[in-house]
Amino acid sequence: MTDNRDTFWKRLEGINAGMLGAEPDWRLVPMSHYPEPETATLWFITADGTDLVEAVEDGAKKAVHAVGDGDGQLYARIEGRLERSNDAAKLDEVWNAVASSWFEGGERDPDVRLLKFTMSEAEVWTTAGRIGFFYEIAKSKITGAKPDMGDHFQVSF
Numbered sequence: 336m337t338d339n340r341d342t343f344w345k346r347l348e349g350i351n352a353g354m355l356g357a358e359p360d361w362r363l364v365p366m367s368h369y370p371e372p373e374t375a376t377l378w379f380i381t382a383d384g385t386d387l388v389e390a391v392e393d394g395a396k397k398a399v400h401a402v403g404d405g406d407g408q409l410y411a412r413i414e415g416r417l418e419r420s421n422d423a424a425k426l427d428e429v430w431n432a433v434a435s436s437w438f439e440g441g442e443r444d445p446d447v448r449l450l451k452f453t454m455s456e457a458e459v460w461t462t463a464g465r466i467g468f469f470y471e472i473a474k475s476k477i478t479g480a481k482p483d484m485g486d487h488f489q490v491s492f
Contacts, residue, residue, distance in 0.1 A: 339488045343459050344372045346409035353402035355379065355452070357390040357417045361399070368400065368452070369429040375492035377413070378425060379450040380434045388448045391419050398452060409461055415454040415492075422449060454492045461485045 347370055354363035364387065369378040377400060381387055390396055398417035403410045426449045430442040438444035462485035 339459070339486075340490050340492075342461060342486075343409075343411065343457060343490050344370070346404065346461060347402065347411070350402050350404050350409065353400050353413075355387065355398065355400045355417070357387060357396040357398035359390070359396075360386070362386055363399075363401065366400075367433060368402075375415075375454045377415075377452040377454065378420075378429050379452065380426070380429065380437075381448050381450060382437065383446045383448050385448075387417070387450060388419065391417055391450065394418065395453075400452060409459070411457050411459045413452075413454055413457040415452050415456075417450055417452050420449045420451040422451075425449060425451075456492065457490045458487075459490060460487050 352365055352367045355366040355368075356363040364385075366379050366381065366387075369380075370376075371378065379387075395416045395418035398415055400413045400415075401411070402413070426442055426447070429449075434447075435441060438447055440446075
């Protein structure tokens with residue numbers, strides 16, 4: 336299980352964003368995530384008034400974050416709980432040039448909201464990427480064997 340978890344975190348490092356949604360409406364929206372493997376947490380910076388902020392205004396909610404790598408090396412559906420956080424030190428840690436583009440007042444802009452996504456489990460698909468895919472298809476045509484399209488596994492946090 337540890338190998339699968341390590342594979343998940345290593346591959347997630349190369350992905351900057353995914354689609355995040357929470358109950359009650361589960362509307363998925365594109366969001367950049369900032370991973371913290373030690374605590375199985377993803378952090379998100381967003382603005383006051385967004386659907387996600389409103390969804391968690393009265394407490395943590397079940398949520399899902401779906402990610403996919405453009406090279407096809409990782410696809411994952413991550414489940415957990417989303418809540419608002421007032422952790423100023425964490426906001427300082429994850430704040431970056433991309434986030435600053437959205438807020439005129441910087442990280443202390445009154446509209447900035449930090450969201451904490453505590454992961455519970457993930458369903459993960461890993462592949463060798465595009466080149467590996469084409470190699471496996473070509474190999475299957477020559478050998479007649481089914482192509483190896485990678486691994487599919489669950490990770491619990």
